[in-house]
Amino acid sequence: MAPLPPVAFATESVLAWQRVISSSFVPLTVDDLSDGRFAGTIRGRVLDDVFFARLRVTPHEVHRTRALIDASQRLFYKVTLMLEGTGELVQDTRRALMLPGSVSVYDTARPYDLRFADPIDAVVVMFPRDLVDPSPDHVRAITATSLGPEEALTRLVAPLLTEIAHDFTALEGPASTRVVRTAVELISALLSTAALARTDDHDREHLSLMLRIREYILDNLGDSELNPEGIARAVFISTRHLHALFHQQGTTVSAWIREQRLEAIRRDLADPLHAHRPISEIATTWGYPDASHFSRTFRQQTGVAPSAYRRAALEEARRGGGDQRVSTG
Incomplete structure (x- = not known):
């Protein structure tokens, strides 16, 4: 949006x-x-x-x-x-x-x-x-x-x-x-x-499995070694089955992990309570220990550098955004 x-x-x-x-x-x-x-x-x-x-x-x-x-x-x-x-x-x-x-x-x-x-x-x-x-x-x-x-x-x-x-x-x-x-x-x-x-029972089992998978991924986003093989072992399914589940939703395991990591990083960059933390520290927290790789990935996905994103987000937070009055019609 x-x-x-x-x-x-x-x-x-x-x-x-x-x-x-x-x-x-x-x-x-x-x-x-x-x-x-x-x-x-x-x-x-x-x-x-x-x-x-x-x-x-x-x-x-x-x-x-x-x-x-x-x-x-x-x-x-x-x-x-x-x-x-x-x-x-x-x-x-x-x-x-x-x-x-x-x-x-x-x-x-x-x-x-x-x-x-x-x-x-x-x-x-x-x-x-x-x-x-x-x-x-x-x-x-x-x-x-x-x-x-x-x-x-x-x-x-x-x-x-x-x-x-x-x-x-x-x-x-x-x-x-x-x-x-x-x-x-x-x-x-x-x-x-x-x-x-x-x-029904089949769909309920499918949804329950997807929720367990996503919960495991979200709980382990900070692990830079998080990968499909480890996720599949953790939820007791084959790696092939794991890939098929994400394919049914129009994405891949790796893409979903990347999206969740970047979303978490964007939240922290925009959060004034994290303004004192170096960007590299935030990236490492969410599974990106390589600063240059993180910066490239972030720019590819958002179109801006992490530092520029943070400046704009924190400035918006400082302004607080009073209601914009629209004339009645």
Whole structure:
């Protein structure tokens, strides 16, 4: 996701609302259900490619049609926590009733429809699909389902998202990247648990194995000798099977390890609490003991040198990013 400025927007125009949510999230169309008395407000912050937003809107419909989906776009999940009002989500031939206190997930790579017959107050979180553990096929099993307070992890996720979206101050200051990481990890745990409960025995075994593999990799990212053979031994499968599992998800073991290491390094470089640490020390912590190799890899993946990335990220953290006021339309 390209960096987005903080959002603060209010309007009584359906077209203006459509423009701002399309630019803040992904391209969408909006239909008014309020008999011409439409009103909507959105406040939001983006940090570490994760967009948190609080929306208060009169009755309306939202559509993500196939024509609006560009295959070249980065792929995202959206999670909605309903605070007030009710809604209906349709995706993958399923229909979910969105009730206060419930969490619903949908995939921006496929069409979906949202209908809100009542005024709503909701928290929406959008994040890249590769930030969570379940594969797209496993998440597909829980799109357009309602994960209510009866789910233990919903009871953990809901208060955190509510607090973050209250005034977004949790996304400011030196601990902001850790807050985002915690939120995404809890959402990932919720999606994994829900997917495990809603898949058949074969898929459940497959997902459980992938979660064990990813957990092992994440626990050992700092080991520069981490390799497919050692990972396969640790989870009691063949190296060939391990490679096949990652191939099914459109990646390789080595590529996924590299992505996770670089993501961890980017987090630490952007974290003011780590500003005193040399870049080489951070790289070594996450499995890159060779400074020149790390620098080349980082530049290839991000387009900038590690030092330039750190300067820009820490400057952004210092600015704190007050709300950008958008004129009402």
